[in-house]
Amino acid sequence: MAAASSSSRLVPFLSPPPPTPPAKPPSGAFLPLRRTTAAAAAAARFRCAAASGQTGFFTRLGRLIKEKAKSDVEKLFSGFSKTRENLAVVDELLLYWNLADTDRVLDELEEALLVSDFGPKISIKIVDSLRDDILAGKLKSGSEIKDALKRCVLELLTNKGSKTELQLGFRKPAVIMVVGVNGGGKTTSLGKLAHRLKKEGVKVLLAAGDTFRAAASEQLEIWAERTGSEIVVAEGEKAKAPSVLSQAVKRGKEQGYDVVLCDTSGRLHTNYSLMEELVSCKKAVAKVIPGAPNEILLVLDGTTGLNMLQQAREFNDVVGVTGFILTKLDGSARGGCVVSVVDELGIPVKFVGVGEGVDDLQPFDAEAFVNAIFP
Numbered sequence: 001m002a003a004a005s006s007s008s009r010l011v012p013f014l015s016p017p018p019p020t021p022p023a024k025p026p027s028g029a030f031l032p033l034r035r036t037t038a039a040a041a042a043a044a045r046f047r048c049a050a051a052s053g054q055t056g057f058f059t060r061l062g063r064l065i066k067e068k069a070k071s072d073v074e075k076l077f078s079g080f081s082k083t084r085e086n087l088a089v090v091d092e093l094l095l096y097w098n099l100a101d102t103d104r105v106l107d108e109l110e111e112a113l114l115v116s117d118f119g120p121k122i123s124i125k126i127v128d129s130l131r132d133d134i135l136a137g138k139l140k141s142g143s144e145i146k147d148a149l150k151r152c153v154l155e156l157l158t159n160k161g162s163k164t165e166l167q168l169g170f171r172k173p174a175v176i177m178v179v180g181v182n183g184g185g186k187t188t189s190l191g192k193l194a195h196r197l198k199k200e201g202v203k204v205l206l207a208a209g210d211t212f213r214a215a216a217s218e219q220l221e222i223w224a225e226r227t228g229s230e231i232v233v234a235e236g237e238k239a240k241a242p243s244v245l246s247q248a249v250k251r252g253k254e255q256g257y258d259v260v261l262c263d264t265s266g267r268l269h270t271n272y273s274l275m276e277e278l279v280s281c282k283k284a285v286a287k288v289i290p291g292a293p294n295e296i297l298l299v300l301d302g303t304t305g306l307n308m309l310q311q312a313r314e315f316n317d318v319v320g321v322t323g324f325i326l327t328k329l330d331g332s333a334r335g336g337c338v339v340s341v342v343d344e345l346g347i348p349v350k351f352v353g354v355g356e357g358v359d360d361l362q363p364f365d366a367e368a369f370v371n372a373i374f375p
């Protein structure tokens with residue numbers, strides 16, 4: 001195994017801690033809820049000061065990342081090429097649509113949506129709403145039906161999963177934990193996310209919280225090299241994930257990092273002890289920074305289609321998921337699953353993975369997505 005100390009960027013968590021920085025002013029959020037009025041007023045002042053200084057930073061960051069993605073819609077468009085091919089039949093159907101053919105065309109449209117993994121509930125919902133509008137005389141041509149279809153999908157996505165920007169709170173470092181089953185793309189997505197954040201000048205610390213697989217830390221170390229990020233890795237075989245994450249977040253706090261990105265080991269949602277470990281990881285992080293992790297992003301493999309729904313439910317029940325990263329959509333014709341997870345769970349998709357390269361993690365934008373699958 002590669003010696004953890006061989007890279008200058010590695011920060012093995014058992015090494016001596018750096019000099020303690022000067023004591024920070026008390027933050028209101030750390031104080032007990034009920035205090036004397038004078039103390040409460042002072043606490044509130046501190047809280048407001050912290051909020052106004054750092055909310056700005058993370059809110060701007062969230063917006064900036066999303067804005068940049070809008071200028072890069074080509075990437076998203078090519079990432080969804082297989083789903084688009086699957087749905088090309090929609091254009092053919094609507095080109096020759098006439099009122100007498102409505103039932104047949106809508107049946108075939110429903111079939112096309114099902115094949116792309118929109119899921120039965122949503123496919124029926126969409127087709128029923130189109131049928132109502134056609135029968136009411138509101139939609140009179142194939143192109144009007146297609147526009148209505150796009151509007152319908154967009155609405156499904158924006159009604160329930162509108163907070164697609166990262167919500168990083170107001171206290172530095174913000175902590176993002178990435179969870180999911182083995183091989184879904186956690187480590188890769190974390191690396192790509194580090195790249196995106198570094199490009200915006202954010203000070204990023206990676207935490208190699210996958211202590212289950214021997215090669216996992218090394219994989220994240222490669223991403224640290226690639227993105228020029230610092231990394232905390234476990235030293236010794238007995239190190240447990242919660243303590244690696246806890247040490248990373250401590251270091252993040254002491255050394256003024258903006259964001260700590262925590263990798264975790266892959267686990268089947270049916271594996272009880274591993275799920276328990278995730279809960280411990282979350283608690284360990286919260287012990288260092290109350291309220292952290294700010295985001296728990298569940299990585300879902302787009303090629304598994306609707307199977308991801310059950311996974312998502314179970315992870316959400318155990319750790320509480322704040323957003324999804326849907327990966328491998330470049331290799332899948334089942335992009336409709338984006339809509340089904342949002343609709344079923346009411347949790348936003350925050351990023352989509354559209355390739356293995358460093359730039360292949362796109363902030364999710366509902367409108368760009370709809371245009372990518374229904375051009």
Ligand SMILES: Nc1nc2c(ncn2[C@@H]2O[C@H](COP(=O)(O)OP(=O)(O)O)[C@@H](O)[C@H]2O)c(=O)[nH]1
Binds near residue numbers: 180181187266330
């Ligand atoms: N095509 C494609 N491959 C991906 C994507 N994300 C991850 N992968 C690949 O999926 C495999 C598993 O990824 P990894 O990050 O190790 O998964 P983990 O076990 O969840 O950490 C690797 O070969 C990645 O390169 C993606 O968006 N598109």
Ligand SMILES: [Mg+2]
Binds near residue numbers: 188210264
């Ligand atoms: Mg991994």
